Amino acid sequence: MYKKISFFLVALFLISLAHTQSRVDGRIVDKSTSKPLVGVNIFFSKTTFGSTTDENGFYTLLNIPPGQYELVVSMIGYEIEKEEMIIADDERFKMNFRLKSRAILMNEINVTAKTDKVWKKNYSTFKRAFLGSTKNGESCTIVNEFVLSFSSNENLFKAQASQPLTIENPELGYKITYLLDSFEIKDKEVRYAGDLYFEELEPISNRQRSKWNKNRVKAYRGSLRHFLTTLNERFGLRFEIIDGRAVERENWRRISGRRKDPLVKEGFNVLFNKKDLFGTSLIIESDFRPLKNEILVFPGQNEEEPLLSFEGRMKVIYEKESPELAYLMETDSPASYKQTSYLLLRADSVYFDKSGRYFEPFMIEQQGYSSWERVGDQLPFNYIYENN
Template sequence: MILIAVLLWAGVAAPWTAAQSSSMLVVKGRVLNAETNAPLSDTHVFVAESMNGTVTDSTGRFRLDEVHPGAKRLYVSRVGYANEAVDFDPTPGRTQVFTAERCRLVNPEVLRFEEKWWGTFKAQAEKPVVIENRALGYRLTYFLKEFEKSGSVVRWDGEPLFDPLTPQDSSQAARWRQNRREAYRGSLRHFLRALLDDRLKEEQFELYRLPRASAFRHTSRADRMPTSRDHILEPSPDDSTYHLDVRDRLEVVYRGEPESELYLEWADRSRRAPKDHQTSQIELNEHPIHIDPHGEIVEPYGATLYRYFAFTTRMSKRLPREYEPPE
């Protein structure tokens, strides 16, 4: 699969307070592990697009002096955790708490990186990569074959093996069930299974063809043409998979969930309000591509994903093939 995305793995919780100092503000806070509430030392904390940054102490605390009033974006970065970016508006005397579930790379030492002068970034793994996803309750053993990032295009190939984690209590088990359901709803897999089952309308998906000439600029309703399952999908000769084929770009609108604030931040569209639906695009690199009964694309680089599918098709959102959403 080729993705217009950057792999983002959440990993910290950062509460802070703001106190006034003349016309500037002093921002104080503490960075904690979201699952255990243990303090995280040696964590880099800085205000975006500024020279104002620091490192947390042994208790996870930090202090940023001379912060201008107004909306800010705070970045939190620590080895073994994903970078976290949160928007906040420091107000004297006010406490704000931001929590992100953890998705942790257990054995980063197995990875080897290579960066070319022309901007291509590659990663290889000497052994399977182990990822602990405390947001969804899985431990992944990922057999990485290839990872490459060039500009805004990220492509990777590999096979994950899922092992369920044991919840600490019934509350965590319920949270994992809810997070898994949310990860599935509106995902590429959800769409492809609805397409295979001829349930696009029931699952709140709309399907359009988008001429390639208009795909590279801002699209409007006038650019796209409604299409249907029968025009793009047919069973393979042995009935083991389905063939998906279309020369134009596909646009998929999901009406079941609104856009998230995190998506707007990732897409650099945080200045506008979230829409009440999610829009994705798919462009085929091979003709046709094969879809298996689980709603997975068989060819590793058979399609390029844009917009919401690119945002959600990340390792932190992966679910095992056996996952079935509740009725």
């Protein structure tokens, strides 16, 4: 009996390994000299999957789960390379790169910033807008802030980084490398984009590890990613796909709006203003109506990437967690206020995956609470939330 159980457990272990053994490896060299490059950062954007090249320019990324990724290759003094990838179970990719060198200008690091009052004021504006004014955002430190430069006029504020930003987040337990592509504040609207790599910090105690885990759960709950994941789960309960068509299940009417409805179970209350088709700046609360029988998620080109589509403006209230006091004070909201966010699609539909990741950053416009949470509350794509 013991041998049978042992064999069964080993078999299960080997089966689980077979589903996690996708890997990417290769070599990175200088384009002009063909010499190997040491210490090149190579990572999947917005994840903890990353590595650096060895003395011969080789790298390996192991145990990559299936999904859509952007592979980023970065080294100071060289142009950044990016590659879109779709990875399935048990695949191996050979990815070699020849990086083109670029000149490093003497003014790429602002050596006068320490004493420049204008720079300090601009940096304060950037940090608050970029990292956020939540507890997590306020705790973050940009280690190499002097690679930042700023420009502004009456209605537009811009920031640039000559090198990747190094950010430490002591509340969530991550070190973040952020390759800033763009950042601007225009008419009080904040927009930024870039590629980032998360590295787990080493906890000094079990107590700190537990704190990080709790803070990560809190950062996830009520987030846009949490909401999209819940919508997808709801779609799966409501419909089955037959010959490429979504057919409503017979038992859906007994689930919708009740405890087994994923939106209800996870604490989301959804309303719509279908009059607001173009996202006017003025939000009229009396125009919102509760979600009834509307379909929000549709089959995509494959089962792993459904489509989000709706008309007008969506109001999402998260009822299982109170807003931070700082938000109530900033927005002059009453203590009874609940986490309320507003979503507007800037396209007819937006692809996302089953874990709530979407790949066009400006296609879902956020207002309200979810837009207040910035990089300081961001989690890696491969973070797994377990609702206990």
